[in-house]
Amino acid sequence: MDFSLTDEQNELVRTMRAVLTRHASSSAVRDAAASEAGYDLSLWRVLTEEVGVASLAIPEEYGGAGFTWFETGLALEALGYHLAPSPLLASAVLAAAAILESGDAEAGGRLLPGIAEGSSIATLAWADEHGTWGTAGSGIVATAGEHWTLDGTATLVLDGCSADIVIAVATTPSGVGLFEVLDADAIRRVNTPAMDTTFRFSTMTFNRVNARPLMLDAASALEKIRDIAIVAVSCLQAGTAQRGLDMTVEYSMQRVQFGRAIGSFQALKHRMADMLVQVETARTTAWAAAWSAGTDAADLPERAASAAAWCSDALDHVASETVQMHGGIAITWEHDAQLVFKRAHATGQLFGQAREHRLRLGVLLGITPG
Structure with missing residues (x-):
C-alpha cells in the first residue's frame, strides 16, 4: 500500500497551508473562537469557495468535487496544525456522511450541494x-x-x-x-x-x-458514520501533534540556559525524538484509516479504531511534552501551547476515549470477547 500523495493531493496540502498561514495566525484563531459563530466567516468562505474544502468527499452528482474522505482528512490535518476553528468536521464530515450513508438520493440532491459550497452549515x-x-x-x-x-x-x-x-x-x-x-x-x-x-x-x-x-x-449506517467521524478526528489530531512538535523544537533553539540553547541538551533531544516518533506514527495510522474510509475498504472499522486510539494517545503525549519543555510560559493564556494541550484533551473524548477504541479493536480482531 502506497500512501505517497498524488500531485492533486500535494496541491491541496500546499494550498491549505498557504491559506491558513495567511488567515489563521494565533490572534486570528483566538478572535475567531471568541466570535458569535465560533469560527472565521471570511476564512470559511475562502476555504469553501476557493479551495472547495467542504466539497471534497461529496460526489459530483450532489455538487461536490468527487474526491474521497482521504482528501478531507488532509484538509483536517492542516486545520489541526493551525488550530483553526471550522465547521468542516460537523458539516462536511458528520452531517454529509449521515446523508450519504442514508442512501436517500432525494435528500442528497436537496441538502448536499449547499453543504458542498459552504453556504449551508x-x-x-x-x-x-x-x-x-x-x-x-x-x-x-x-x-x-x-x-x-x-x-x-x-x-x-x-x-x-x-x-x-x-x-x-x-x-x-x-x-x-x-x-x-x-x-x-x-x-x-x-x-x-x-x-x-x-x-x-x-x-x-x-x-x-x-x-x-x-x-x-440505520444501525449499520451509524457504525460507518462513526468510523468516518473518528478517522476525521484522528487526522485533526495528527496535524495538531505536528504543531506541538514544531513549536517545541523552535522554542528549544531560542531558549538559552547555562549559556547554551536548551535544544542542545541530550536529554531534551531524546524527548523531542520521541515526540517525532509519536507524530509520524500518528500521521501514518490516520492516513491508513482515511484511505480505508475513502476507498470503502472492508478493514475500515479496524483501521478507524486503531487510528482513534493511537492518535489520541500520541497527541496527549506530544501536548504534555510541549507544555513541559516550554516551562511556565506554556500554561499562560497568551501562549499557543495551551491550545495544543486543550485540543488534546477535547479530541481525546470526542466519539469515545482511546481505551474504548482499543477495547473495540480487540473485539474486531478477535483478541478479546465481544
Missing part, C-alpha cells in the same frame, strides 16, 4: 445525555403520525447553534433511524462551553419537532 444531533454516540439509539425519540415528530435531547452537537441543516439520530419503535429536521428553528439550542475554545458544542432539545425519515434501519 449542517450538523448531526446524536450524542445522548451521557455524551455517548451509540449505534443502538439516542436521547431523541421519533414518533410516527401524520408527520414524524422528534422529542428528547441531544448533547455535544458540533456547531449546533449555527447549523441551518440538522440531521438527527432518533430511536423508533423498530430501532434507530436517521431523520432530517424539517424546521431547524423549532429546536431549542443552548451553547455548551468546551475546554477547547476552538470547538463549539450545543445541547439541542426537541419538542414535537417535525422531521422526515432518511433511513429507519
Whole structure:
C-alpha cells in the first residue's frame, strides 16, 4: 500500500497551508473562537469557495468535487496544525456522511450541494445525555403520525447553534433511524462551553419537532458514520501533534540556559525524538484509516479504531511534552501551547476515549470477547 500523495493531493496540502498561514495566525484563531459563530466567516468562505474544502468527499452528482474522505482528512490535518476553528468536521464530515450513508438520493440532491459550497452549515444531533454516540439509539425519540415528530435531547452537537441543516439520530419503535429536521428553528439550542475554545458544542432539545425519515434501519449506517467521524478526528489530531512538535523544537533553539540553547541538551533531544516518533506514527495510522474510509475498504472499522486510539494517545503525549519543555510560559493564556494541550484533551473524548477504541479493536480482531 502506497500512501505517497498524488500531485492533486500535494496541491491541496500546499494550498491549505498557504491559506491558513495567511488567515489563521494565533490572534486570528483566538478572535475567531471568541466570535458569535465560533469560527472565521471570511476564512470559511475562502476555504469553501476557493479551495472547495467542504466539497471534497461529496460526489459530483450532489455538487461536490468527487474526491474521497482521504482528501478531507488532509484538509483536517492542516486545520489541526493551525488550530483553526471550522465547521468542516460537523458539516462536511458528520452531517454529509449521515446523508450519504442514508442512501436517500432525494435528500442528497436537496441538502448536499449547499453543504458542498459552504453556504449551508449542517450538523448531526446524536450524542445522548451521557455524551455517548451509540449505534443502538439516542436521547431523541421519533414518533410516527401524520408527520414524524422528534422529542428528547441531544448533547455535544458540533456547531449546533449555527447549523441551518440538522440531521438527527432518533430511536423508533423498530430501532434507530436517521431523520432530517424539517424546521431547524423549532429546536431549542443552548451553547455548551468546551475546554477547547476552538470547538463549539450545543445541547439541542426537541419538542414535537417535525422531521422526515432518511433511513429507519440505520444501525449499520451509524457504525460507518462513526468510523468516518473518528478517522476525521484522528487526522485533526495528527496535524495538531505536528504543531506541538514544531513549536517545541523552535522554542528549544531560542531558549538559552547555562549559556547554551536548551535544544542542545541530550536529554531534551531524546524527548523531542520521541515526540517525532509519536507524530509520524500518528500521521501514518490516520492516513491508513482515511484511505480505508475513502476507498470503502472492508478493514475500515479496524483501521478507524486503531487510528482513534493511537492518535489520541500520541497527541496527549506530544501536548504534555510541549507544555513541559516550554516551562511556565506554556500554561499562560497568551501562549499557543495551551491550545495544543486543550485540543488534546477535547479530541481525546470526542466519539469515545482511546481505551474504548482499543477495547473495540480487540473485539474486531478477535483478541478479546465481544
